[in-house]
Each structure stands twice: as structure tokens, then as C-alpha cells.
Amino acid sequence: MTGPVSVPVTISGDGPGEGPPTPPADVPLTFLVAAGVGLVLGGVAVALAADRAVQWPGHPGVVSATHTVMLGFLTIGVLGALHQFGPVVAGRRLRSVAVARMTALLLIPGVWVLASGFAHSPSWMVRAGGTMTFVGVLLAAWNLSGPLATRGADITVWGLRCSVALLVATAAFGIVYAFDRTHGWFPLLQNRVMAHAHLGLLGWLGLTYVAVAEKLWPMFLLAHRPSARSGTVAVACLAAGAPLLTVGLLFSRPLALIGGTIVGIGLAAHLTSLGGVLRHRQRRLGLLHAFVITGALALLTAAVLALVGGLAPLDAVDRPRVVAAEIASLSAWLGLAVIGHAHKIVPFIRWTTLFERGKAQRPDGTPLLFEDLYSGPAAVGTFVLCSTGFAAVIVGLLVSSSTIIVLGGLAVSVGGAIAVVNLATGVRLATRGASEAVPVSNPLSRAGSMT
Numbered sequence: 050m051t052g053p054v055s056v057p058v059t060i061s062g063d064g065p066g067e068g069p070p071t072p073p074a075d076v077p078l079t080f081l082v083a084a085g086v087g088l089v090l091g092g093v094a095v096a097l098a099a100d101r102a103v104q105w106p107g108h109p110g111v112v113s114a115t116h117t118v119m120l121g122f123l124t125i126g127v128l129g130a131l132h133q134f135g136p137v138v139a140g141r142r143l144r145s146v147a148v149a150r151m152t153a154l155l156l157i158p159g160v161w162v163l164a165s166g167f168a169h170s171p172s173w174m175v176r177a178g179g180t181m182t183f184v185g186v187l188l189a190a191w192n193l194s195g196p197l198a199t200r201g202a203d204i205t206v207w208g209l210r211c212s213v214a215l216l217v218a219t220a221a222f223g224i225v226y227a228f229d230r231t232h233g234w235f236p237l238l239q240n241r242v243m244a245h246a247h248l249g250l251l252g253w254l255g256l257t258y259v260a261v262a263e264k265l266w267p268m269f270l271l272a273h274r275p276s277a278r279s280g281t282v283a284v285a286c287l288a289a290g291a292p293l294l295t296v297g298l299l300f301s302r303p304l305a306l307i308g309g310t311i312v313g314i315g316l317a318a319h320l321t322s323l324g325g326v327l328r329h330r331q332r333r334l335g336l337l338h339a340f341v342i343t344g345a346l347a348l349l350t351a352a353v354l355a356l357v358g359g360l361a362p363l364d365a366v367d368r369p370r371v372v373a374a375e376i377a378s379l380s381a382w383l384g385l386a387v388i389g390h391a392h393k394i395v396p397f398i399r400w401t402t403l404f405e406r407g408k409a410q411r412p413d414g415t416p417l418l419f420e421d422l423y424s425g426p427a428a429v430g431t432f433v434l435c436s437t438g439f440a441a442v443i444v445g446l447l448v449s450s451s452t453i454i455v456l457g458g459l460a461v462s463v464g465g466a467i468a469v470v471n472l473a474t475g476v477r478l479a480t481r482g483a484s485e486a487v488p489v490s491n492p493l494s495r496a497g498s499m500t
Contacts, residue, residue: 058222070136070196074402076149079437080129081395082159084387085469087121087423092462093120094492095442099454102446106373107242112167113497115246117255118380120182123254124216124467126387128156128189130394131209137198138264139206144195156185163227179227186220189213204277208260208284215252215291222248222295243372244298248377251312252291259283259319262466265390266323270330279321286315294431316352320345336428340389344382344434350443351378374446381439384461387437388468395472396422403476427467434464 083267094114130147136142143149158183166174190213197210222245265282266272291309297305323345327334354375358368396419401419411417441457444450 052096063474070140070142071401072132072136072143072146074150074155074398076143076146077129077133077398078149079153079260079392080125080132080157082469082473083153084122084126084129085391085465085472087125087160088388089462089469091118091122092220092426092438092458092460092465094458095167095461096455096458099445099451099458102373102454103370103449103451106369106446108366109167109170111373112242113164114166115376116160116164118384119246119249119254121164123256123380123383123387124249124393125157125160127254128152130261130387130390132189133215133394134261135209138209139196139199139205140198141199141201143192145192152185152188152192155181155188157404159185175227179224183220183224186216203264204281204284205264207258208256208263208288211284211288212256212260215248215256215288218292219245219249219253220419230453240298243376244295246376247298248295249459250383251287252295252375254283254383255316255379256287256291259287259315259382260381262319262386263322266326266341269393270326270332270334271332272326272329274325274329276325277322279318279325282318283315283434286311286318290315306359309355313352313355316348321347336425336432337393338390339432340385340392340436341368341434345384347378347381347439347443351375351382354378371447374443377439377446378441380389381443384439384484385436388431388465390466391472392423392428393419396475421475422449423471427471431464431468431471432461434467438462438464 073316080201091114094117094416098108098110098114098228102114105111132143162174163182165173166176166178187287193209193213197206197213199206225491226241226245259280263277263284264286266276267274290308290313291310292340294305294312295308297303297308319428323341327338354371357363358371363371363372399422400419411421438457438460441453441460443457445453445457
């Protein structure tokens with residue numbers, strides 16, 4: 050990992066003299082800190098739900114743990130990154146910084162009220178948390194529609210437009226579930242929990258990651274591929290296939306097979322794109338790529354489990370177990386990607402703030418680099434704990450071992466705690482005793498890179 054350099058993406062404001070389009074640092078960092086807490090508590094929730102998970106994956110305690118991971122960690126973390134990355138890649142500001150802060154104030158507590166409602170069964174908590182979360186999602190979608198409406202959009206922006214639309218669809222699905230869980234027509238739908246999970250993991254979170262990766266991977270590795278067609282195929286197939294898969298899971302097995310096939314093609318293209326970036330890289334691999342490559346292995350595991358769960362003649366006990374392991378594998382793919390990229394995004398935001406204050410120096414007066422803003426050994430510890438923890442949860446679900454699931458959940462939780470402390474204290478440790486730096490003109494020409 051190198052220090053700050055120039056970046057090929059647009060970082061200008063909406064007009065001359067208007068400055069960079071990125072929001073104040075507290076906006077993305079609020080989401081990202083909350084996501085870190087969500088990762089820690091999500092691991093604990095998985096451990097607490099282990100006994101129920103091996104008995105019946107649809108148990109309310111398991112649903113609560115799933116929402117803790119998917120909403121409290123993944124969705125909040127990805128939204129935090131999008132509030133920073135969306136304006137950067139599009140070169141346009143959010144519609145409102147105040148609304149971004151209001152989104153965090155609604156969404157973060159809403160997620161925890163919702164998860165608590167599933168765990169402890171009060172219907173009013175599920176409905177209250179669902180309503181807060183849904184309103185927060187609508188505010189985020191409206192706010193992000195400003196930068197994502199830019200003209201001349203590339204495949205990353207197009208993918209983010211689709212993923213934010215599918216976020217709204219996922220939230221709308223969820224609010225119906227929150228208000229009609231035990232009566233009315235909704236419980237009559239087949240596979241409703243599975244459909245909701247796949248829409249969120251593939252249509253919202255997966256598509257966002259696939260689209261963003263097409264911008265970040267080549268930038269981080271200075272990779273100049275002869276063609277980026279595989280990335281375009283990945284974004285297009287996920288955007289088209291995830292909704293078909295969701296509707297098919299609810300109403301039509303043939304439609305689910307069609308949607309699943311299209312999604313499979315998209316994910317294969319995503320992995321092909323990763324391979325192309327790695328082959329044409331001009332920089333050495335680093336910690337981020339350990340997260341990304343391990344996450345890709347989790348994605349391959351999810352693909353195999355999806356084929357087994359969808360096509361193999363399994364009984365009523367084995368099929369839910371395999372599907373639960375597939376959902377855990379998809380969560381591992383995305384979770385490792387989020388954790389890895391947080392070790393780029395958070396230092397980038399913190400370094401930019403320090404530079405603007407004229408404090409981007411080490412105590413010895415040399416320039417401060419992004420890698421100075423966290424402990425490398427602690428980050429490696431996070432990788433080892435989280436990757437082995439996710440793997441243990443998947444294995445535990447497959448072999449019906451609550452002990453293995455507990456160990457996996459606790460490993461993820463400890464790894465998340467190390468990451469939160471590491472990224473939160475890195476700036477203080479790196480700049481302790483540093484003298485004031487001499488301001489440099491046009492700092493954004495150097496601060497615009499997350500490499």
C-alpha cells in the first residue's frame with residue numbers, strides 16, 4: 050500500500066470554485082462506525098442463535114441474527130461507503146448533508162429495534178423498527194439520486210442506480226413482512242424469507258459491490274485491462290437476474306431457475322473481472338486483496354451450495370440447512386469485502402481531513418501515509434479471525450454443529466472489535482507529537498486516491 054497519489058476518478062465539485070463533492074467526514078464515518086458495532090454484535094447474535102440455527106434456520110432468533118448482520122453491519126456499512134463514493138465517482142454532491150445525517154439517525158436505531166423485535170417477539174418493535182428503517186432507506190435513496198443522476202454515466206454509476214432501486218425494493222419487501230408476518234396474505238407466500246434474503250444480498254448489496262469493484266479494483270492495483278467487458282456483464286446480469294430470482298422464489302420455480310442462471314452468469318463474470326485485474330496489475334497485492342480473494346472463495350462456495358440446495362433431491366431437513374449455509378456464504382463474500390475496503394476507506398477519509406488541517410505528518414516530520422493510520426498486525430488479526438469465523442459458521446450450518454457456529458460467531462465478533470479499535474485509534478497514534486505541517490496548494494489533487 051502506498052501513500053496519497055493522484056486519482057483517475059472525478060473529484061471536482063458541481064461547478065467552478067465549489068470544492069470537492071464529498072460530504073463532511075462525519076457522514077460516512079457515522080455509518081461506518083455503526084457498521085463496525087453491527088459486525089461485533091452480529092457475531093455475538095450468531096453465536097447466541099447457534100442452537101436454534103441447527104434445529105430450524107427459520108427460527109425468530111436466527112432471523113434476528115440475520116437482520117443484525119445484513120442490516121446492522123452490511124447495509125449500514127455499504128450505505129456509509131456510498132455516501133462517500135457516490136459523489137466522488139459521479140462528481141456531484143449529495144442532495145443534502147442534513148438528510149444524510151437524518152438518515153443515520155433513523156436507520157441505525159431502526160435496525161436495532163427491528164432485530165430486537167424479531168428476537169423478543171413484540172410485534173410493535175418489529176413494526177416500529179421496520180418503519181424507521183424503511184424511511185431511512187427512502188431518504189438515502191433520494192439523497193444518492195442526486196450524484197447518481199449525472200450524465201454520461203459509466204457502468205459503475207449505472208450499477209449503483211440499479212442497486213439503490215433494489216435497496217428500496219428490498220426495504221419495501223421488508224416493511225410488508227414487518228406488518229404482515231403472522232396473518233393476512235403474506236405468510237401464504239412460499240420461501241418469503243429466502244426470497245427477501247437473496248434480494249438483499251444479490252440485488253442490493255451484491256450489485257453495489259460488483260459495480261463499485263469495477264472502479265476500485267483497477268485503481269488500487271493500477272491495472273490496465275484490455276477489456277472491461279466482464280465487469281459490464283456482471284453488473285447487467287445481477288441487475289436483471291436478482292429481481293427474477295426473487296419473484297421466482299415466491300411464485301414460480303422455472304422463473305427462479307432462469308433468474309438464478311442469470312445471476313450465476315453475472316457472478317462468474319465478476320470473478321472473471323477480478324482475475325483480469327489481478328493478471329494486469331502493476332502493484333503488489335496487499336491486505337485488501339487477501340480479504341477480496343478470500344471473499345471470492347466464499348462466493349464460489351455459495352454458488353455450489355445454491356446449486357445443491359436448488360437442484361438436488363434434498364429432504365425438508367437438509368434443504369433449509371444447505372440454503373442457510375449458502376446465505377451465510379454470500380454474507381461472508383460481502384462481509385469480507387466490506388471489512389477489507391474499510392481499511393482503505395476510513396484511512397482515506399481520515400487522511401484527507403488531516404491534510405486539510407495541515408497535519409498530515411508523522412512525528413518525525415515525514416509525510417503521513419494511509420498505512421500509518423492503522424496497525425498492520427492488528428489488521429492481519431482481523432482478517433484471520435473474520436475469515437476463519439465466517440468459514441466456521443458455514444461449516445457449522447452444514448454439519449449441524451452449534452459449537453462450531455458459536456466459535457465462528459465469536460471469532461467474527463472479536464475480529465470486528467479489533468478492526469473498530471484499530472481504525473478508530475490509528476490517527477491518534479500516527480500523529481502523536483507531530484508538528485504542524487506546511488499546507489500544500491490544491492490538496493485534493495493528492496488526497497483523491499484511496500490507494
